[in-house]
Amino acid sequence: MSDLSIRLQEVMIKALEVDAFCHKLAKGGAGSGDYGHEGRPGEVGGSSSEGGVESIRSSTDLSKELSEKYGVHIHVADGVSPQRADAIISHSHAVISSLSDSSPLVAQSLRQSAYGAGGLKIEILKGKMVWSEEHQENAFATYQKETNTLKIASGLNTSGASAAPHIGNQYNVGTDFRTVMSHEIGHAVSGKIVMEAHKQGIALTGKELFDSKSKDYWRSGVSKYSAKNSRELMAESFAAYTHPGYGQTKGLPKEITRIFEAAGIKPGIRKILDGNQRI
């Protein structure tokens, strides 16, 4: 890739950071498509910039494993380029398998939503952004609780991974693919995390936690986006806490970490393959 196109990409990324994450939670609407075991045929390209490290395994195999082992069903919308679908499936597999293998509660939550909507469904959609009904803005990805569906833009242009999450006073804790995906997964699993922490004696709902401190506290302690509401606080915190570089810079506020600790969520998950790369 030329320097110019890299620079152009960086400019685009900067622009996208402004509204990197949004979530479709409030307004319902049936999930669409079927979530069979289909995957895109073809190998995931090894050395290509769009490919992943898991070059030997096809995206069909990775989709099948996501479905059978992790209860996560991937659907690729019509019109999505096979290369983009392959890249997203490969990266999603890396993120989901590492999070699930490290923390049993994450595996359980992805397999069976806390809200009775079955296993997580991932829809890979056409375009660079997806529309968030809740925030009425575009985003790389959105999560809808009612159907346990994560929608992700196939043309999303994430940043390269950083060594450590950006905790405190940044818009988001990260804009690399892994952080985007783990933020959305944070939405899918935070219900069970709070419930488990409750069982362990931390009697706070997500909203009570959020309301227990000022928005400035969350802005400086987690990220500006986390100060939006309790759901974003949990999602941003989950993405930061499970980031492979967590612990290399300042940590999250103790009000948050004690919840993750009580729920058995592992910090700084390092067993990650290509989920950190830019796609």
Ligand SMILES: [Zn+2]
């Ligand atoms: Zn979010």
